[in-house]
Amino acid sequence: MTDLLLPTALLWFDDSDKSLEEKVKQAAARYRYKHGKPPTLCFVHPDALGDSGEARQVGGVEVRAGRAVLRDHFWIGREASAEQEQLDELRKHVAGLVHCPDCPDQGWYAVGDVTEWEQVQCEFCWTTPNSFFNHRQEKQAEVQEHIANGGRL
Numbered sequence: 001m002t003d004l005l006l007p008t009a010l011l012w013f014d015d016s017d018k019s020l021e022e023k024v025k026q027a028a029a030r031y032r033y034k035h036g037k038p039p040t041l042c043f044v045h046p047d048a049l050g051d052s053g054e055a056r057q058v059g060g061v062e063v064r065a066g067r068a069v070l071r072d073h074f075w076i077g078r079e080a081s082a083e084q085e086q087l088d089e090l091r092k093h094v095a096g097l098v099h100c101p102d103c104p105d106q107g108w109y110a111v112g113d114v115t116e117w118e119q120v121q122c123e124f125c126w127t128t129p130n131s132f133f134n135h136r137q138e139k140q141a142e143v144q145e146h147i148a149n150g151g152r153l
């Protein structure tokens, strides 16, 4: 069961009177705080899902019954296969990127000679959507946004 989760999964305990939804949301917030990414899957004691025992969605988390989970415990984390899909997507994306023929993927090149030169903005880097340069800009913007929102690296 728990081998479906990445090793970053955490065990959350809550025996309060709160609803299952609230508990899962709290566990999810804790996971997100710790790992910077939202969890996707949570295992609970079968009784926690009521008579039907059916899996359900809480936020973006699928809550499933796990026979090995104790009452009031929550195994929450990211599904190993979901992580793999995301990596595959990133690999595909990176494989589709092109290097700049005019500069070392830095968005500018030097014009002139060694003693007298100036920086010229590289058109290829800036105007080619799948250039390495634009990809890097995007990633940096994402990281800056992550930090601006209080995230950690």
Ligand SMILES: [Zn+2]
Pocket (backbone or CB within 6 Å): 100, 101, 102, 103, 104, 105, 106, 107, 108, 122, 123, 124, 125, 126, 133
């Ligand atoms: Zn360039």
